[in-house]
Amino acid sequence: MELETLLLSRIQFAANISFHILFPTITIALGWVLLFFKLRYNRTGEERWMEAYRFWVKIFALSFAMGVVSGITMSFQFGTNWPGFMEKVGNIAGPLLAYEIMTAFFLEAVFLGIMLFGFSRVPNWVHTLATFLVAFGTMMSAFWIIVLNSWMHTPQGFEMIDGVAHATDWSAIIFNPSMPYRFTHMVLASFLTVSFLIAGVSAFRWLIGGRTEGVRVAMKTAIIAAAVLIPIQILVGDFHGLNTKEYQPAKVAAMEGNWETGTGVPLILFAIPDEEARENRFEIGIPKLASFILTHDWNGEVQGLNDFVTEDGEVLHPRVSPVFWSFRVMVGTGLLMLLVSWTATYMILRRKRGIEGLPKPMLYGLVGMSFSGWLATLAGWYTTEIGRQPWLVHGVMTTKEAVADVPAPLVLSTLIAYLLVYAALLAAYIFVIFYLARKTARGESIGTSIAPSPASVPKAMPAE
């Protein structure tokens, strides 16, 4: 019974945070992309940049609203399902969460409204500044939450007094070993997600006849950004993996599906990990490549999963299959992104044909890849989060210790309710994005009344 509650609570948390992360993944980077559009407009005075801005700021508003409402759920989940977490490490998690909430709060109250509704009401520089501050604030919000998450993977800068963590060194807590890698990896993931979303939706508009200058410029920006960023992301991912190998070797062993410690370990492309027999079935691998990737030496030693079972049989490594597979989904999607973005860039640059150089199959391919960033980001998070198990805070407390003693049927019924709502909202979100795309392609205005958030203000602003 207790185990059921634990598993269901984990699934519920996973469902909530998976749904939530979809929207920050878009807003973190989309804010900067909007700033880029705005700055290009300021510099060139060309209307096409503002056209791109006006379309995408609406997607930003929608994503922001989805992020806010799903974020509220997160702040309750700690108490409803995981009271042990804050009781034990609240002194560290508390301030970090507080700064995350306050940054988000600050932003939402002050600058978002000006960014969304203020273009014709405030001086141009104020609007540009608001766009910058929203982008910056969203990134800061992400920073604080990644700090906390990274601290849970690689905790330091604290001491335990009577079973409760007390902070001793805040800079050690904030700049914990995995933070820089995880933050960079996530920010780049966000930029790639947005690049493919813009490219995909623009390709869709292009295909149905909305061939405006705004679509052209947005699509070109997105494709080239993706092509530039994806190799950097692969490199950063590699560094992140090496960092993980140092601090959480069990996770890397599960990602690689490597049971026995050894030298010259093969890179497994496909296998079905068998948790009972503690071995892989149907294994296909490239000899020595895992050793080379992880140690940069063909015969380097790599730790296996069997090292993380204590003498009395307690398993201190995660379940292998979910980590193994989500890692492959992430890497596979990343490689597909590399292929598509480089091919598309080549087609655009070849004889300087621009967007007209993209053949129909490529445009359809881009439409299909619209949400590939979500897939890769979620798979990546599953890899790192499931890979941390059985630990909640690595080496400090297990997930089991934190779970609330709530009856399993209660957790299950609320989980089903959340899932139904999320599925409906996700469908509505995607539907509305493509609906707006169709509407603009028909040349209709999409700028009519929406219930704006707080600061749709500034009639009272100077210089009008």
Place this chain on the structure above:
Amino acid sequence: MYYFGDPTIWLPFVFAGLMGVSILIYVVLDGFDLGVGVLFPFAEEDEKDRMIASIGPFWDANETWLVLAVGLLLVAFPSAHGAILTALYLPVAIMLIGLILRGVAFEFRAKAPAPHKRLWNNAFFIGSLMTSLSQGFMLGMYVMGLEWTWLNFAFALLTAVFLTVGYSFIGATWVIHKTSDALQIKAVEWAKGGIWGLVLGIGAISLATPFVSTRIFDKWFSFPEALYLSPLPILSALLVFWLWSMLRKMPYADDRRSWQPFAAATALWVMAFGGMAYSFYPYVVPEQITIYEAASAPESLFIILIGTCIVLPTIMGYTVLSYVIFRGKATELRYD
């Protein structure tokens, strides 16, 4: 750190105060948003747009007070956060789903194609209703000490209905202030129909609280405390009386006093909340955990306080500014 005496005493007190203020601001501000949502089915299609416009510029900021309140509970009193929310597991989940539906309905009903608008109007109503009912239910359970017995459950169901009707009342007074003509007249009727929810709700909680705990009973009914506290119920009764006599004569010809019902309702809310805060102090989980026992370590609280001192005044100032700028009757809101 010892500038103001022992930080293990004043820091929890300051945070309890901040949290209390956040909750109070939330129930007043989001109270009227939710009330407007609850009243939605009673309005005609074109009136719905005006009702949305009357809360459109504010609701998002209003809702974030809840995030701040729960955030402060989470970071300043972590063990209480766990105890309260685990006990209120199901109503919390219902509230969250309600908040999600209500929140996204704002965006979707404006962006989705026309035939879908009705669907999102329904989502807006159902979300507001779920949120109001579950908040009232949680209030009732909290007052009764978070024990799941049949009696408490029944009491919580009552407070769920009372708070929902109470929200619809404060929502109606907001609509009176922000609209005119037929809708305003309608809102006066809604307010007259909803005022009993507020009165019964405050009454039920005032009666029940002292009998749940002898400690609270003594706090209210011993001399001389009873004397100092007597203005609270007397003023509340006067406010209710004033509200009722005002509503009977509304709308006034020149509309000058349209803000007064809302102000009076807010004052009533503040007094009810003040009474509750007095009853429960120093407990954060009723009769179980005090704010001093539940508080995080002082060094952690101090770091949070620095951030709060910057952010809170900004939000306050901004909130006031946005209400000033959007004062007067609600007009259609446009994107650019």
